[in-house]
Amino acid sequence: xxxxxxxxxxxxEWRDGNQSALDxxxxxxxxxxxxxxxxxMSRERKGHTLQxxxxxxxxxxxxVDQKNVRWANRxxxxxxxxxxxxxxxxxxxxxxxxxxxxxxAQQVSLEDVATVLPDQSGELLRLDEALKSLAEMDPRRSxxxxxxxxxxxxNEEIAGVLNISENTVTRDWNMARAWLxxxxxxxxxx
Amino acid sequence: MTPExxxxxxxxxxxxxxxxxxxxxxxxxxxxxxxxxLRSEVEKLIAAHxxxxxxxxxxxxxxxxxxxxxxxxxxxxxPRLSLTQGQQLGSYVILxxxxxxxxxxxxxxxxxxxxxxxxLKVLSEEIAKDQRxxxxxxxxxxxxxxxxxxxxxxxxxxxxxxxxxxxATEYVDGQTLRDFLKQKxxxxxxILDIGIQVLxxxxxxxxxxxVHRDMKPENVMVRRRDRVVKVLDFGLAKVSDKKSSGNExxxxxxxxxxxxxxxxxxxxxxxxSPEQARGGPIDERTDIWSTGVMMYEMVAGVLPFxxxxxxxxxxxxLEKDPAPLSKLGNAPPELERIVEKAIAKSPDxxxxxxxxxxxxxxxxxxxxxxxxxxxxxxxxxTMIPAIRTEEVRRETGKRRVLAVVLIGMAxxxxxxxxxxxxxxxxxxxxxxxxxPATAFAPGERTLTYWIxxxxxxxxxxxxxxxxxxxxxxxEEDYQIRLSFSSPQTGHLYILNExxxxxxxxxxxxxxxxSTANKGSSLIAAQQVTQIPEQSWLKFDAQRGxxxxxxxxxxxxxxxxxxxKEFAGPQTQxxxxxxxxxxxxxxxxxxxxxxxxxxxxxxxxxxxxxxxKLLVHAIRLEHH
Numbered sequence: 001x002x003x004x005x006x007x008x009x010x011x012x013e014w015r016d017g018n019q020s021a022l023d024x025x026x027x028x029x030x031x032x033x034x035x036x037x038x039x040x041m042s043r044e045r046k047g048h049t050l051q052x053x054x055x056x057x058x059x060x061x062x063x064v065d066q067k068n069v070r071w072a073n074r075x076x077x078x079x080x081x082x083x084x085x086x087x088x089x090x091x092x093x094x095x096x097x098x099x100x101x102x103x104x105a106q107q108v109s110l111e112d113v114a115t116v117l118p119d120q121s122g123e124l125l126r127l128d129e130a131l132k133s134l135a136e137m138d139p140r141r142s143x144x145x146x147x148x149x150x151x152x153x154x155n156e157e158i159a160g161v162l163n164i165s166e167n168t169v170t171r172d173w174n175m176a177r178a179w180l181x182x183x184x185x186x187x188x189x190x
Numbered sequence: 191m192t193p194e195x196x197x198x199x200x201x202x203x204x205x206x207x208x209x210x211x212x213x214x215x216x217x218x219x220x221x222x223x224x225x226x227x228l229r230s231e232v233e234k235l236i237a238a239h240x241x242x243x244x245x246x247x248x249x250x251x252x253x254x255x256x257x258x259x260x261x262x263x264x265x266x267x268x269p270r271l272s273l274t275q276g277q278q279l280g281s282y283v284i285l286x287x288x289x290x291x292x293x294x295x296x297x298x299x300x301x302x303x304x305x306x307x308x309x310l311k312v313l314s315e316e317i318a319k320d321q322r323x324x325x326x327x328x329x330x331x332x333x334x335x336x337x338x339x340x341x342x343x344x345x346x347x348x349x350x351x352x353x354x355x356x357x358a359t360e361y362v363d364g365q366t367l368r369d370f371l372k373q374k375x376x377x378x379x380x381i382l383d384i385g386i387q388v389l390x391x392x393x394x395x396x397x398x399x400x401v402h403r404d405m406k407p408e409n410v411m412v413r414r415r416d417r418v419v420k421v422l423d424f425g426l427a428k429v430s431d432k433k434s435s436g437n438e439x440x441x442x443x444x445x446x447x448x449x450x451x452x453x454x455x456x457x458x459x460x461x462x463s464p465e466q467a468r469g470g471p472i473d474e475r476t477d478i479w480s481t482g483v484m485m486y487e488m489v490a491g492v493l494p495f496x497x498x499x500x501x502x503x504x505x506x507x508l509e510k511d512p513a514p515l516s517k518l519g520n521a522p523p524e525l526e527r528i529v530e531k532a533i534a535k536s537p538d539x540x541x542x543x544x545x546x547x548x549x550x551x552x553x554x555x556x557x558x559x560x561x562x563x564x565x566x567x568x569x570x571x572t573m574i575p576a577i578r579t580e581e582v583r584r585e586t587g588k589r590r591v592l593a594v595v596l597i598g599m600a601x602x603x604x605x606x607x608x609x610x611x612x613x614x615x616x617x618x619x620x621x622x623x624x625x626p627a628t629a630f631a632p633g634e635r636t637l638t639y640w641i642x643x644x645x646x647x648x649x650x651x652x653x654x655x656x657x658x659x660x661x662x663x664x665e666e667d668y669q670i671r672l673s674f675s676s677p678q679t680g681h682l683y684i685l686n687e688x689x690x691x692x693x694x695x696x697x698x699x700x701x702x703x704s705t706a707n708k709g710s711s712l713i714a715a716q717q718v719t720q721i722p723e724q725s726w727l728k729f730d731a732q733r734g735x736x737x738x739x740x741x742x743x744x745x746x747x748x749x750x751x752x753x754k755e756f757a758g759p760q761t762q763x764x765x766x767x768x769x770x771x772x773x774x775x776x777x778x779x780x781x782x783x784x785x786x787x788x789x790x791x792x793x794x795x796x797x798x799x800x801x802k803l804l805v806h807a808i809r810l811e812h813h
Contacts, residue, residue: 037257038260051257055260086252086256088259089256092259124252137191137193138196138200149248174203174204175203177242178203178236178239180247180248181238181241181247182238
């Protein structure tokens with residue numbers, strides 16, 4: 001487990017504009033999320049579900065030096081976690097889509113894949129693309145979607161993370177969701 | 191979109207959605223003023239907001255799915271695809287990545303020497319070092335290329351270039367039978383089609399004394415375009431024991447692979463025959479067993495032999511009789527008999543050859559097709575689903591008599607058996623709009639149509655409607671309905687060319703229309719398309735010959751897609767724009783030079799045309 005100090009330090013550096021800090025942070029946070037997820041699952045409690053938010057929260061508590069914590073650090077931590085979750089899902093969906101397209105003598109095992117995201121991989125990939133376009137136009141609204149949809153955060157948490165009011169989060173969400181819906185269903189103006 | 195515009199839209203949007211109905215409309219109108227473009231964008235966004243809300247669009251799904259995925263290491267690793275688009279590998283140019291699996295990576299590639307598209311399986315280094323597995327690929331290439339049969343995946347080349355070992359095969363855009371089984375319960379017609387094609391492949395292999403030995407749904411691909419089946423992976427195949435007089439020393443990999451330490455079996459054992467499970471000598475009848483297991487699974491939706499561990503499964507394979515199909519699915523008794531015979535424990539009690547089983551399946555399919563035709567033609571209402579059990583029973587006797595009249599003595603026996611077979615299945619399945627299951631060959635378009643005629647007297651229906659396969663002289667008070675169906679998916683367009691009165695013919699778009707098929711030209715395989723959907727087609731006062739142009743194409747036809755908009759009620763489908771009318775005329779003229787073959791049955795006409803496009807004109811003469 002990486003030392004709390006390192007993570008806290010890296011988060012501060014990233015906040016201060018050091019992009020290479022993100023490259024170092026990413027694998028550290030991923031490893032911790034991964035380790036926690038495995039531990040949760042190995043307990044195999046009955047009826048137990050593994051929730052993204054709970055996972056990110058626990059990772060945060062474990063990784064970040066609570067004594068020197070700042071809101072900005074916390075928000076950056078959640079932002080990275082949501083990004084990681086997004087990447088996991090998108091990579092997963094991409095594999096699923098590759099496999100579904102079939103082809104030649106290929107054989108890809110889909111046993112685990114199909115149970116998680118039945119037939120939604122295509123939609124998820126298109127959503128990811130649309131979200132990228134949204135980010136170019138309106139980074140904050142795209143971040144609201146990333147935090148909520150991929151990070152599993154509620155509006156209150158998102159407000160804290162982005163340092164905006166909850167009302168703004170709601171408004172951003174409504175607008176972003178309507179726009180994404182348009183993009184995905186082709187009901188847009190364009 | 192400029193950032194300013196985006197901000198403007200979002201401001202109006204956010205304010206508007208906090209208002210209700212009229213107030214909202216008035217607000218938007220007010221805010222946008224003369225900028226109708228802005229107003230339309232805002233309104234569309236508001237509509238999208240409503241839909242997104244009621245459909246719970248992106249409501250928490252991804253977040254829930256993300257955490258459990260973390261547990262699985264492999265999912266985070268992106269597929270390690272080492273070749274990129276446009277890269278050259280010998281004479282192959284990589285077009286796209288298709289996937290990565292245990293064996294290596296699969297790409298869509300273009301063979302620049304022979305100008306053909308192939309699936310290129312690039313084997314991982316690990317596999318390439320494994321002599322035994324390499325032997326499998328060599329074997330697959332050798333066997334498959336010696337078997338030239340349309341239902342066997344063609345292997346072009348097994349080779350090595352720039353240190354990479356690859357297998358180039360025919361590219362099949364489709365899904366494996368395993369994928370199909372996961373997604374949905376297959377229809378009886380599909381099950382028979384798949385079974386027949388698998389057996390045709392095996393028949394060809396067995397003729398060459400080659401036993402596949404690893405038949406399972408993962409090794410059966412169904413092409414999306416035309417549902418042609420391809421049997422894959424002859425990697426474990428070997429020359430039949432019957433012929434290779436006891437050369438037992440070459441211990442086959444299939445046999446040993448399944449006899450490795452318990453728990454280490456990689457592949458599935460559910461399709462293993464009893465003789466394979468025992469490690470006994472194997473011949474063609476093992477493939478028949480495995481095909482029987484697949485057919486059982488297709489009908490019942492569950493495997494006949496499946497235990498909690500592989501040893502339990504093996505015990506079941508050796509000893510247990512599976513649950514009768516009639517208890518699990520809607521299989522007609524004849525199909526149940528065929529499958530049971532294929533999975534008899536003793537090879538001597540099974541079908542002895544793939545050909546025998548193929549013949550039984552084909553004749554079952556024929557009987558069912560015939561029965562369908564009888565059922566449909568004896569009463570037009572049978573096209574409407576959900577016939578109640580009692581009604582069917584009551585009418586059985588009557589329809590048998592009809593069958594005699596319609597079909598003639600030669601096939602009466604078959605027809606009656608057909609009725610029994612079919613009815614016992616249908617009564618249980620409770621019907622569904624049924625389409626004629628016409629056979630079709632790859633590279634060919636097939637379309638079946640029939641015409642239902644209703645006579646009218648004093649504007650009221652007179653006598654029962656009757657069905658004809660096509661052309662006749664229609665009286666003025668006859669009204670008609672057209673029905674179409676194909677075993678293939680495709681784009682259907684129907685245009686009416688009125689009796690030529692002037693120099694330029696006029697075309698009306700009959701199908702698709704805003705009401706018919708929801709405006710889409712795409713029809714599914716076996717879908718019955720009826721025109722008009724509710725009422726009847728009336729001939730207009732102008733006498734002469736009406737031509738109904740049928741265009742059935744694998745791909746959407748741009749020339750005809752572009753005139754769909756005319757199919758509204760105001761213009762009765764008339765293509766009002768002379769330029770586009772001309773485009774349609776030219777299209778039909780050019781493409782009607784290839785005439786389809788016409789097979790007329792008692793009640794149906796089936797058109798077949800080589801290639802991807804079928805164009806035909808039905809001539810309706812009325813007086």
